[in-house]
Amino acid sequence: MKKYIILLLNLLLLAACGSQQQKSQPMTLTVSIEPLRYFTEIIAGDKFQVISMVPEGSNPETYDPTPQQLVTLNKSCAFLRIGYIGFEQAWAEKLQSNAPEVKFFDMSEGIELIREDEVHHGNHSHSGGVEPHVWNSTQNAYIIAENIFHTLCKLDSANISYYKENLAKLESEIERTDREIRAYLQNTTCAFLIYHPALSYFARDYGLEQISIEEGGKEPSPAHLQALIRRCKERHVRVVFVQKEFDSRNAEIIAREAGVKIVSINPLSYKWSEEMIAVAKALSE
Template identity: 30%
Template sequence: MFFKRIGSVTLSAITLAFLIFTLTGCGSSSQGKLVEGKLNVVTSFYPLYFLAQQIGGSGTNVINMIPAGVEPHDWSPKSRDLDTAARAQLFLYNGAGLEGWVNDFLEGLPSETKLVTVEASKDIPKLAGNPEEEEGHEEGHNNDDSHEGHVDPHTWVSPKSMLIMAKTVLESFQAVDPAHKSDYDANYAELHAKLAELDRSYEKALSAAPNKAIVTTHRAFGYLARDYGLTQVAIMGLSPDAEPKAQDLLRIAKYVKDNGIKYIFFEELVSDELANTLAREADVSTLVLNPVEGLTPEQEKKGEDYFSLMRANLQNLVQALQ
């Protein structure tokens, strides 16, 4: 086996961690059923499912296409998902390239469908750039990149973006079902107040943090970094199954040591092996930073939601940035 040491980081150890890195979950299909007499809403992944449930209330039936525990970057719809959506009234998807399957999916809808489709992230100023295709990108090079034709899809990870997306979801409900406009308004007002409070908590806590750099396994926190004055350094790119180069892993480990980083963040729906390997090499610890792309079955059983996961994220961010 070829061994090479740069600084105090062993190339073979990190390469081995990369080789055994795997994603969890693949290929499952949604289990929701349409309900006659209610507004049926199909969502592409958890954050939109959460917004739709909160705004729709008891008068709507919301079906999330991606089951608990499945990473959305690794999922594609089945024929029964297309059939369910075709018979619903509203389909909400994130857009910005998250759902690579969405164009073919929409083209596959039958001509007689009355489904209204809405891109929930349409009003959010996008972060451009595709680090998977970069050569020699620098640390923190995610917030103002301009790689034509590519955008960062992870809008919902910032409470500021979720406020914008919630308004888009509200308007889509009211357009499809104007008879219940007042109900949706009331539900939205309650949701907006909670999201605004979460935003204020992030602003207050992160502005006071003495350090501003976070090291993550997945480049999913660009909007969070942009909106709250942080710098994100990621092991992998916009998709959690992007393949990191060995020299990038070595460079990030050196960055961790040189900049006094205390924690490397990992997420629950993908393997933590790379984060653990870098943490061992750099003699630091790991913490969860959840991109809130979906709930695990355990989180679902415990009643966790976007708010509880984002509050846990803030707690871990504050701890790491001391």
């Protein structure tokens, strides 16, 4: 009888430990892109597991989520998105119908958006003519961080002070990033060339001119290429930025004819701070 009691106690202890382990598992958050995962992980700390839907190296304008990602989203407590990226717009209704219990939050709320009459990228148009790359800006990063903080507080009100402390850490990192960028750009008031206009908000922050190689979101015509070469010379452009998601052949032609250097960047990098500083450094050289 004593043996049975000991066995029963052991089983109860194991069950209690298993239950405790299950309770200690962090909740899952899905975010749309890697820079958003970077911001969210800093504030969320160990309270949430943060998963990015668009993997680094993929084009978020045309990305299609995998079946496994849809399953993961359905198990998440919330989906944090920028709100204006191509795949977010194209998949908005499908994602919400696939995960009706999941809460959706837009992290660009409160940002002063750069609008155009119509911004085209390939076969996709940005909603309302909005330039979607809001995260490539230290000033916008503060707003995104605040939005993430308020979202986490809604999802987990028991840990508000914890998220507030982590928000302060992220804000310090953003401030440090901005300080380093300004140090690199203090003697730089220049224009730069880029294939896909992903640095519009960066340019606005620091008084720079962004010149896009894309012509209405399409490959530039020979006439447009020649006009870009002339403009590069007139504006004393020293750098043309290329991204691996896009064909760099036209950028190489312009760089050769205008005598400017090619620099590869990744505006969708998880290493947001490093990437922002690398852009500034390239412009200063």
